[in-house]
Amino acid sequence: MTRKASQKSKKAPAKRSFIRRWGWPIAVVVIVAGAVVGILLGTASRNRSQVDALAPSEGSATPSLAIGPHPGELAPDFTLRSLAGEPVRLSELRGQVVILDFWASWCTPCKITFPALHALWQSVADRDVLMVGVSLDRSRTDAEAYLAATGFGDIIALWESRTAAARVANQFEVEGIPHTLVIDRDGVVRFKGHPTSLTSRTLEAIIE
Secondary structure, X not given: OOHHHHHHHHHHHHHHHHHHHHHHHHHHHHHXXXXXXXXXXXXXXXXXXXXXXXXXXXXXXXXXXXXXXXXOOEOOOOEEEEOOOOEEEHHHHOOOEEEEEEEOOOOHHHHHHHHHHHHHHHOXXXXXXXXXXXXXXXXXXXXXXXHHHHOOOOOEEEOOOHHHHHHHHHHOOOOOOOEXXXXXXXXXXXXXXXXXXXXXXXXXXXXX
């Protein structure tokens, strides 16, 4: 046997001995590592699914909005009876733009601004825009008499009681009247302020 062949024969047993000694531990490490990677990937996949489940769908127009009376917030919901005695709930008006006005027949500034606001609403009423007036009058007859005398009876006029109307006014942080908000088709407040600050351009942008 040549010297070279002798060296090969000596290395072969050593190689087999190394495999016998370290082969199983290495295999175990590989298997464990694979299992850990699989668990991590599975956890990541589940977490991603949970995030996707919590995230709003692509068709959701009001994803996780805060509820409040300020622009960009989801308008607080409320229910009040109309002058006709029918309950009107704000959230049921979704799909239409709502001009929400707080007023009273005893309010002189309201009498000054109401005609212009009413005319602005009428110019877009045929585009699914509603005007809802919350009356802070002391009695139903006061509100009815004013609307009948002025020809503004075509709005959705709400009056249930002075207390109920005041409660809604508090929800919208109304500190004085007249006070107007515009709520878009998804129920989001887009304008809040004095009615004279509501321009046709602003209203057009909200409608579109």
